[in-house]
Amino acid sequence: MTHHDSPAVELTALTKSFPGRAGAVQAVRGIDLTVDRGEVVAFLGPNGAGKTTTLDLVLGLTSPTSGGVRVLGQSPRDAVRAGRVSAVLQTGGLLRDLTVRETVELIASTYAVHAPVDDVLRRANLTTVTSRKVSKCSGGEQQRLRFALALLPDPELLILDEPTAGMDVSARHTFWDSMHAEAAAGRTILFATHYLEEADSFAGRIVLVAGGRVVADGPTDVIRGRALGRTVAARLDLDLVDAAVSHLRSLAAVHEVRVDRDRLTVTTSDSDAVARALLNGLAARDLEVTTGSLESAFLALTGTTDTASEGAAA
Numbered sequence: 611m612t613h614h615d616s617p618a619v620e621l622t623a624l625t626k627s628f629p630g631r632a633g634a635v636q637a638v639r640g641i642d643l644t645v646d647r648g649e650v651v652a653f654l655g656p657n658g659a660g661k662t663t664t665l666d667l668v669l670g671l672t673s674p675t676s677g678g679v680r681v682l683g684q685s686p687r688d689a690v691r692a693g694r695v696s697a698v699l700q701t702g703g704l705l706r707d708l709t710v711r712e713t714v715e716l717i718a719s720t721y722a723v724h725a726p727v728d729d730v731l732r733r734a735n736l737t738t739v740t741s742r743k744v745s746k747c748s749g750g751e752q753q754r755l756r757f758a759l760a761l762l763p764d765p766e767l768l769i770l771d772e773p774t775a776g777m778d779v780s781a782r783h784t785f786w787d788s789m790h791a792e793a794a795a796g797r798t799i800l801f802a803t804h805y806l807e808e809a810d811s812f813a814g815r816i817v818l819v820a821g822g823r824v825v826a827d828g829p830t831d832v833i834r835g836r837a838l839g840r841t842v843a844a845r846l847d848l849d850l851v852d853a854a855v856s857h858l859r860s861l862a863a864v865h866e867v868r869v870d871r872d873r874l875t876v877t878t879s880d881s882d883a884v885a886r887a888l889l890n891g892l893a894a895r896d897l898e899v900t901t902g903s904l905e906s907a908f909l910a911l912t913g914t915t916d917t918a919s920e921g922a923a924a
């Protein structure tokens with residue numbers, strides 16, 4: 611396989627452990643993943659899932675404990691050195707006293723070949739703030755500046771680690787608007803996020819990670835259907851329960867029906883249809899609809915509580 615038809619990212623049985631006071635911390639526990647050219651993939655998971663560690667491995671910033679990483683058919687370091695992959699990371703030093711344009715010009719001067727500075731400023735939606743000092747830029751503008759820097763080598767693959775963390779809704783929209791154009795131009799984009807909504811509205815594919823493993827991987831609409839399941843609960847007359855259960859189980863959007871005496875709990879991707887069936891045909895009482903949170907989606911998808919929630923490995 612030549613460099614030009616190999617996948618954008620290929621991870622095989624990838625693991626990474628860090629030494630810790632109470633023994634090794636296994637941040638990545640065996641990830642297999644292939645990202646094809648031109649895909650926009652969200653790496654979605656709660657804090658501590660192993661997203662940053664995996665992206666660092668893809669960028670060659672750390673080495674795997676075991677397993678393999680290939681980026682565009684090359685080792686991560688070679689791909690980065692060749693300017694074929696670049697990144698917008700959570701942290702990344704910007705010089706506070708330079709203006710936006712000066713920053714882009716400075717970094718451009720470190721590349722033998724780079725995209726035109728004005729072009730990059732426009733694509734990152736920075737044209738109105740080019741003479742603003744970095745220290746005066748909002749968090750969203752600073753992230754767009756990091757994005758502009760990542761565009762300079764004209765990379766085939768863009769890696770973004772929670773690029774919109776801390777931005778408000780409108781800054782987030784502006785950021786993703788810029789990114790949409792890059793994806794449309796054929797760039798492969800792999801980004802980490804813990805916002806289901808962000809993965810949903812931007813990625814074509816969601817790779818759900820928890821506890822250092824991939825727990826679900828598929829087209830966004832498929833994963834959304836599973837993750838955004840709702841629970842509808844209600845009470846019925848006892849003599850209607852059996853008929854209700856078989857009726858509800860026959861509905862396409864129903865994933866699961868649980869019964870506790872006269873109380874039914876239905877997991878579904880169409881809570882309206884289930885509520886209608888319960889209220890209209892079955893004279894249900896005490897109806898409650900709860901939206902699945904990302905946390906509960908993880909529990910449902912992994913079937914465990916081992917989702918390395920916030921601070922778990924602190």
Ligand SMILES: Nc1ncnc2c1ncn2[C@@H]1O[C@H](COP(=O)(O)OP(=O)(O)OP(=O)(O)O)[C@@H](O)[C@H]1O
Binds near residue numbers: 635660661
């Ligand atoms: N350098 C390190 N030394 C020790 N443990 C680490 C190190 N880096 C990460 N870890 C641990 O590895 C696990 C995965 O961390 P990682 O940062 O990859 O998760 P994440 O999914 O990116 O989470 P977040 O959304 O918080 O960035 C965590 O338990 C973390 O504490």
